Amino acid sequence: MNDNKAVIEKFYTSFQRLDAGSMNACYSDDIIFSDPVFGLLKGDDVKVMWEMLCTNAKDFSLSFSGIELLDEGYATCQWKATYTFSKTGRKVTNHIKAFMRLKNGKIIEHSDAFRLSTWLAQAFGWKGTLFGWTGFMKRAVQKNARKNLIRFIATHYPDPET
Template identity: 60%
Template sequence: MNTNSQLIEKFYTAFQQLDAAAMNSCYSDDIVFFDPVFGLLRGEEAKSMWEMLCKNAKQFSLTYGNIVVLDEEYSTCDWMAKYIFSATGKLVINKIKANMRFADGKIIEHSDAFSVHKWSRQAFGLTGTILGWNSFFQNKIKNKAKKNLVTFMEQKKLK
């Protein structure tokens, strides 16, 4: 098995176990992460996001597969998270395509792609179905996610 494939396996196996420390050990210190909800995160922001998500996960399960090594630097995989969205108590099943770039045995870039509208339909029910396609509603979701991350990081510093 390719080294990058092994790193992907380690990352998602750790995520299945909600082990943010093990997940983050796969990342370089200057990791660049992007997804449609949190937007662009760098370094400690990205690592804190995983820590926050793992800590707050409810009825969480994850599967992953279809790891494709594109070359020595790039790989992709599919993963699916199933969990209860804490803000509404609704079940979410989010199917995600991950793209990763590697250097020196670490993940240096990671982007996750998924439909915010599909996610919001599940997370917010009727409201998400009606408004989830709307950029104003999507920006509201993104701003709340970023605010939660900032609060989490501030609380972490106080400990």
């Protein structure tokens, strides 16, 4: 089995177990990540994001398939996460296409693509269906996700100098 494929399989099997530590071991220290909810994150912020998502997951299940090695450094796969969105208590099934760049046995870039308006409709019901296509609602969700990440960092990794 190709080493890059093994890294991707380890990442997602760890995610299935909500094991953020093992997921993050697949990343380089200077990982770059992006998705429609969190936008662009780098380094430790990426790793803490996965820790936050794994810690807060409710009724979570994940499947992945179609790992495709495009060349020696690039790969894609599909994954599906089903969970209860904590803010509304609504069930969400998110279909995602991941794009990864790997080097020296580590993921150095990771981008997840999914239709944010579809996610918003599931997570927020009629409000998400009606307004999920608007830039206003998308920006509000992105701002809230960042705020939650900052709060998680402050709670779990307090500044020792304060």
